[in-house]
Amino acid sequence: MDSREQQVARAAALASRVRLECILVGNSGAWLHGSPVVTEDVDLFVRDTPRNRQKIKKFARLLGTDVMEPFAPLSNMLRVQKDELIVDFIFRFGHDWKFESVHSRSETRKVGGQAVKLASLPDIIRAKKAAGCPKDLAALPMLETVLRTKQEIEKELK
Template structure:
């Protein structure tokens, strides 16, 4: 049976383990005011061997398994830095709910690209490095999935509103 989604404890483990990552996807969009619910945490980790080792340690602590349709508890997963680096995307389930790891989200070149304009958002008593709203939009546009196309007009409106607020403050 899938675990209940608890993004705070999941993110706390990643941060406590020293994993360098950027929050992306729907949960990141919520930090900017998106009204669309999500049921997973999406991250892009920095791809150095040392960081992927820290991510591996965090995934072991989180009891991560590979999430696949038709298998409620997930498939066994014993990640190490090399196996994490070998795939572009990991869809996992953890003791705190679902976690998706994307090494280079659509429309981006990965961590170095996303960290440049990221913002530390406060949530769950943590400071979470979060992709900029413009980068979230860029990635969702490039992915061009139906679920992304549905949310893009609202995300663009949020971005325009933020831009207008900054212009008014000047």
């Protein structure tokens, strides 16, 4: 298991332990879809509720660290970081998409023995377009190529 896989599996295990429903998004999600992207963090989309914020604090305590708001008050995310594990809890994904909508298009994958809800690649692509930041825009051509390739393979298999 490589380090990215270990990070995703560890984040999924901790989220499960604190009963935090989440969806893997961002470059970690794109990587699981087969895109050769580089990332240092695990992005998890969660509902923004007081209960989930408490679960994120518990997640951090299990790691022996604290919750950070790296871009407050402008961001819609919390970060938990311990050693090489960086987990960003995203409260806003795409154009204010509802968690339930993204969840309905997600799939479950096993990573390091852990079940992980994975956002669809089209949702990850649309969110990167919506974010519009240079890092996200730079990843788009590769992500779109991976999506087209997957769609062509699916057509051939039918």
